[in-house]
Amino acid sequence: MLHLMSILLLLWKLKKSKSCVGISCRMQECYAIVFCLRYLDLFYQFISVYNTAMKVVFISSTFYLIFLMRFQPPVSATYDRTADSFPYEQYLLGPAAVLGFISAEEWSIPEIFWTASIWLESVSILPQLILLQQLREVENLTAEFVATMGAYRFFYILNWIYRYFAEGYVNWIGWLGGIVQTGLYVDFFYYYAMSKWYGQKLVLP
Amino acid sequence: QDGQKGHDEL
Numbered sequence: 001m002l003h004l005m006s007i008l009l010l011l012w013k014l015k016k017s018k019s020c021v022g023i024s025c026r027m028q029e030c031y032a033i034v035f036c037l038r039y040l041d042l043f044y045q046f047i048s049v050y051n052t053a054m055k056v057v058f059i060s061s062t063f064y065l066i067f068l069m070r071f072q073p074p075v076s077a078t079y080d081r082t083a084d085s086f087p088y089e090q091y092l093l094g095p096a097a098v099l100g101f102i103s104a105e106e107w108s109i110p111e112i113f114w115t116a117s118i119w120l121e122s123v124s125i126l127p128q129l130i131l132l133q134q135l136r137e138v139e140n141l142t143a144e145f146v147a148t149m150g151a152y153r154f155f156y157i158l159n160w161i162y163r164y165f166a167e168g169y170v171n172w173i174g175w176l177g178g179i180v181q182t183g184l185y186v187d188f189f190y191y192y193a194m195s196k197w198y199g200q201k202l203v204l205p
Numbered sequence: 206q207d208g209q210k211g212h213d214e215l
Contacts, residue, residue: 047213054215114212
C-alpha cells in the first residue's frame with residue numbers, strides 16, 4: 001500500500017505542479033524493468049485477485065509516469081535529462097543481471113529474472129537519491145514520495161519476520177535485497193525525519 | 206519449507 005501510495009503521490013505531484021523537477025525518470029525506468037522481469041508470472045501463475053491487480057497497476061502506472069516525464073508536455077518540458085543522468089545501464093543493470101544469474105536458486109528463466117529483479121529493485125532508488133543530492137532542496141511532495149518509496153521495503157522486513165515465525169517462510173534473496181534497499185534510504189530518512197521534526201524544508205547536505 | 210516456489214509477494 002505504501003508502494004502504491006508513493007506512485008499515486010508522484011502522479012498527483014506531476015499533475016498538480018505540471019513539472020517533474022527533482023524527479024528521476026531513470027529511477028522509474030529501473031522500476032519498469034524490475035516489474036517486467038518479476039511479473040512475468042502474470043502469464044502462467046495465479047496467486048490472488050489482489051496480487052494480479054497490484055502487478056497490473058504497478059506496471060501500467062510506472063510506464064505511464066515514464067511517458068509523462070519523457071513525452072507528454074507540459075511535464076516533459078520540465079524534464080532535465082542532464083541532471084537525471086545516472087548511468088544505471090552500466091552500473092545497475094549489468095551487476096543485477098550477473099548477480100541474478102549466480103544467486104538464482106534454480107537456473108530457470110523465471111527464477112533468474114525474479115532474482116535479478118530483486119537485486120535491481122534494491123538499488124533502483126540510486127538515480128533519485130543522486131538527483132536530489134545535486135539539487136539539495138527537496139520539495140514537500142517529492143520528499144513524501146521518496147519517503148514512502150523507501151518505507152514500503154522496511155515494512156516488508158517486519159512482515160518477513162512475522163512470516164518466518166508464523167509460517168516458517170524463508171526468502172534469503174528477498175531479505176538481503178530488502179535490507180540493502182532499506183539501508184540505502186537510512187540517510188535520506190534521517191534528513192526527512194529532521195525536517196518534519198523541525199517543520200522545515202528538507203535540505204540535503 | 207520452500208518459500209521460494211511461487212513468489213507470492215509483490
